[in-house]
Amino acid sequence: MPLSTIFLVFSRLSMMGFGGVMPFAYRALVEQHKWLTAEEFAKYLATCQMLPGPTICNVALMVGSRYAGTSGALAALAGMIAGPFMVVIALGMVYQRFGELEMFRHAIRGMAAVAAGLILATAVKMAKSMFAKADWRANRARLQVALLALAFIGLGLLQWQLALVFCVLAPLGTAATYLVGEEK
Amino acid sequence: MNEQSPVMELSLHIALMSLMAVGGGVVLLGPQVGHYVVEGKQWLNNEQFSAAYAIAQAAPGPNLLFVSLVGWLIAGWMGAIFTTLAVLVPSTLLTLAAIRLQARHAGGRLTQALGDAFAPISIGFLAATAWLFTRISNVGWHADALTVLAALVLLRTKINPVLLIAAGAVAGALGLI
Numbered sequence: 398m399p400l401s402t403i404f405l406v407f408s409r410l411s412m413m414g415f416g417g418v419m420p421f422a423y424r425a426l427v428e429q430h431k432w433l434t435a436e437e438f439a440k441y442l443a444t445c446q447m448l449p450g451p452t453i454c455n456v457a458l459m460v461g462s463r464y465a466g467t468s469g470a471l472a473a474l475a476g477m478i479a480g481p482f483m484v485v486i487a488l489g490m491v492y493q494r495f496g497e498l499e500m501f502r503h504a505i506r507g508m509a510a511v512a513a514g515l516i517l518a519t520a521v522k523m524a525k526s527m528f529a530k531a532d533w534r535a536n537r538a539r540l541q542v543a544l545l546a547l548a549f550i551g552l553g554l555l556q557w558q559l560a561l562v563f564c565v566l567a568p569l570g571t572a573a574t575y576l577v578g579e580e581k
Numbered sequence: 582m583n584e585q586s587p588v589m590e591l592s593l594h595i596a597l598m599s600l601m602a603v604g605g606g607v608v609l610l611g612p613q614v615g616h617y618v619v620e621g622k623q624w625l626n627n628e629q630f631s632a633a634y635a636i637a638q639a640a641p642g643p644n645l646l647f648v649s650l651v652g653w654l655i656a657g658w659m660g661a662i663f664t665t666l667a668v669l670v671p672s673t674l675l676t677l678a679a680i681r682l683q684a685r686h687a688g689g690r691l692t693q694a695l696g697d698a699f700a701p702i703s704i705g706f707l708a709a710t711a712w713l714f715t716r717i718s719n720v721g722w723h724a725d726a727l728t729v730l731a732a733l734v735l736l737r738t739k740i741n742p743v744l745l746i747a748a749g750a751v752a753g754a755l756g757l758i
Contacts, residue, residue, distance in 0.1 A: 412641045415746040419707070420735070436700075443699030446706065448679055449600045450672020451645040458676045467677060474673060478665070481642020482649055486661055488636050489650045496632060500754050505632075507753020508639040510724040511745050513714035514731025520707040521736060527700055541701040548705025553712040563702075570698035571691075578694055 398464040400472040406430060407457055407476030412484070415512065418453045418477070420519040432460060435526035442523075446563070453477070536577045544570045587624055588656045591617075592667035595648060599668050600675075614651060624655045638714075639746070724758045 410425035411418050419442075426432045433441065445455035454474055461473030495501050524545065531538035544566060551562035594617060615634070618624045625633075633654060637647030645668050652664030683692075711728075719725050731745050752758055 411643070413741075413743055414641050414643075415639060415743055418641075418643050420742055439700040439703065440696045443696065443703040444679075444683070445676070446699070446703050448672060448676050450676070451643050451668065453643050454645070454669065455672065455676045458673060459680060462677070462680050470677060470680070474669070477643060478646075478669070481640065481646055482661075482665060485637055485640045485642065485646045485650050486653055486658075488640050489633070489653050492632055492636055493654075503756060503758065504750040504754040505635050505639055506720065506724065507727065507749035507751070507758045508746050509635055509714070509749075510719050510727040510753075510758060511731040511749030512638055513711050513719065514728040515735060515742050515745070516707060516714060517711035517728065517732040518735035520704055520711060521732070523704050523707070524701075527704065537697065541697065544698060545701035545705040545708075548702045549709045549712070551709075552706055553709030556713070559706070562706075566702050567699065570702055571694050574697040575691065575694035578690060578697070 398469070400465060400468060403461050403465060403469050404472045404476040407461070407473045408480050411477045412480045414481070415508070420515045422453060422456060423519060423522070426460060432464065435523070439523050439527055537574065540570075540573055540577055586656070587622070588652070588660050588663050591622075591624075591652065591655065591660070592663040595664055596667040596671050600671050614648060618651060618655065625651065629654055639750075720758070727752065727758060 406425060410421045414421040423438060427435050427438050441456050441459050442452065445452045445459065448455050454477055457473040457477045458470040461469035461471070463469075465472065492501075527541070528538065531541075533539070548562065548566055551557050551566070552559055595614065598614070598617075615630050619627050619630050630651065633650040634647045637650055638644055640646065646665070648668050649661045649665045652660035652662075654660075711732075715725055715728050719728060727749060731749065734740060734745060735742060749758075
């Protein structure tokens with residue numbers, strides 16, 4: 398695949414990605430271009446959360462690498478960053494000038510509230526597609542529900558450090574799914 | 582750039598922290614960078630840092646770009662460019678190395694188990710991030726209702742989410758939030 402295609406696809410999805418690129422990456426990569434299936438997307442996301450650094454940029458590196466090697470990975474990352482970088486700095490300039498205005502601050506608040514809704518909707522969509530074909534009598538599906546719930550409770554409700562929740566759940570969860578896999 | 586310049590100090594600090602930011606970066610890096618530049622070094626005041634974070638959340642692109650904006654507010658273009666590279670370079674090198682490693686070990690039962698375990702954990706983290714977002718930026722039940730409404734609209738329709746963000750900005754500017 399040409400590097401320019403990769404660069405442009407990631408530029409486009411990133412520039413549309415108000416309040417977080419994840420929902421837009423899902424739409425572009427899974428629904429529009431079909432570069433990944435929904436399940437592959439969830440797995441890429443999961444693998445990338447294992448790695449340090451910005452998850453969505455790691456996803457870009459992996460997708461780019463899959464279709465055009467290391468230069469594809471860098472093209473995807475450059476596409477992801479270049480445009481939004483300029484937009485964010487431009488907004489920073491606007492903020493320095495108008496940051497005191499009440500209306501400006503209220504508008505930012507409204508945008509942030511919707512942005513949280515977008516993340517929530519993406520989580521629901523991914524959960525739906527992951528469990529679409531689940532066999533509820535099998536231990537694998539029950540185990541996955543438990544892992545999902547524990548991840549949400551640890552990070553969201555108890556507000557423990559992400560690294561802590563991750564270091565507990567990831568090895569235990571992997572060991573459990575490894576053992577459950579043996580039952581097949 | 583002389584040795585007193587905050588750019589190098591800030592960039593090195595961010596590069597180190599970015600390696601600890603396992604699991605999404607944004608959630609973990611936000612409070613840490615804030616603590617460092619506001620309380621530690623007093624390069625920015627609290628309101629400037631919060632605004633930088635909010636603007637980057639609302640702007641297109643990866644949320645990590647709030648780091649670029651913090652860099653820009655502290656030291657202009659040099660600050661923006663070096664802090665951005667500081668976030669990206671270490672994790673990019675690690676990810677490229679991981680891709681090589683994975684290609685060799687793909688398809689095994691352990692890889693399958695890793696995928697089966699990590700997918701639901703990451704969905705749980707994503708839901709938790711949405712929750713934390715509402716705790717950080719939503720100021721009342723109006724905002725919470727808008728968050729839920731936006732999620733429902735997105736799940737039920739094929740509307741472009743950019744339009745929803747714009748609607749949120751209008752609702753906020755009109756003082757409804």
